[in-house]
Amino acid sequence: MRIAVTTPTGNVGRHVVAMLLRAGVRPRVLARDPGRLAPDVRREVEAVAVNQRDTKAVVAATAGADALFWVDPPSVGEDPLGDYELATASVVHAVRENGIERTVFQSSVGAEKRHGAGEIDGLAGTELALDSLGATVAHLRCGYFFTNLELQLDAVRTGVIPVILPLDQPLAWVAPRDIAEVAVTRLLSTGWSGRCVQAVHGPADLTWPQAAEIVSAAIGRPLRAERVSDDAMRNLLRTSGMADGLVEAVVGMSTGLRNGFVPEQPRTLHTTTPTTLAAWAYDVLRPQL
Known part of the structure; x- marks a missing residue:
């Protein structure tokens, strides 16, 4: 089975690669910089240097792939939405021109809105474009990544995480490794076809105060969430060096999912995954503080 994997050093992609290797598959990995792969992984995969926004390069790199x-x-x-359009063009051409039998696309909760959710709108565009092909595709509508907390280490150290969602609004929190497990199951299975939407919601829906309490206990430090204004969040993001267009796209992911938003896919046995925020925070976040 020939499987191509993008973002092989990312939060989810690195787990996808490792799981495929354990399954006996030598994946072809598309990486902007294959040198970032761990040396032991680099020896076990077929690595291709590819800019995913370069359609011709992506089509060439995925030739012969089954999944x-x-x-x-x-x-x-x-x-950012223009960048998403370029990436979308690449995957659409690759699937169509190479006749790829199964595509697993990492999307997000909120993509079902199609418009008005900031950067998530780019993922919605990719979903729609893949759907238009009539190909076999699974859209993984993922919850809020545990690893987003690694982008806020300074805030975690100070004990206050700024958020712009209502503090009492529950979110589906999920471990990237669990997303990878769902993805690999789909990649390896030939027993499905057509369009599928698979939500990946993690083990529990948590409000920000609940999440902060769990993380605080795991890392042994006081931590709380504090709601700030949209403009205050924009200022924080600009201070971190983000361009204005990206700031709006990032803020939009929260503002677009306020006001009673409920994911299209409910929490069920099929959408619930096992890794808890407490276990992840103890194993992954705590050593970084």
Whole structure:
């Protein structure tokens, strides 16, 4: 089985690669910089240097693949939705021109809105474009990544995490490793076809105060969430060096999911995954503080 994997050093992609290797599959990994792969992994995969926004390069790199794990690469520029459109064009051409049998796309809770959710709108565009092909595709609608807390280490150290969602609004919190497990199951299975939407909600829906309490106990430090204004969050993001266009796209992911938003896929046996926030925070976050 020939499987192509994008973002192989990312939060989810690195677990996808490791799981495929344990399953006896030598994946073809598409990486902007294959040198970032761990040396032991580099020896076990077929690595191709690819810019995912270069359609011709992606089509060439995925030739002969039976299955594809696709993640739209993150944008750091002024026009993130434009960057998503370029990545979308790449995956659409690759699936169509190479006749890829199964595509697993890492999407997000909120993509079902289609418009008005900031950067998530880019993922919605990729979903729609893949759907238009009539190909076999699974859209993984993922919850809030535990690893987002690693982007806020300074805030965690100070004991206060600023958020712009209502503090009492529950979120589906999920471990990237669990997302990878769902993705690999789909990649390896030939017993499904057509369009599928698979939510990946983690073990529990948590409000920010609940999440902060869990993390605080795991890391042995006081931690609380504090709601701030949208403009205050914009200022924080600009101070971190984000371009204005990206700031709006990031803020939009929260503002677009306020006001009673409920994910299209409910929490069920099929959408619930096992890794707890407490276990992840103890094992992964605590050593970084």
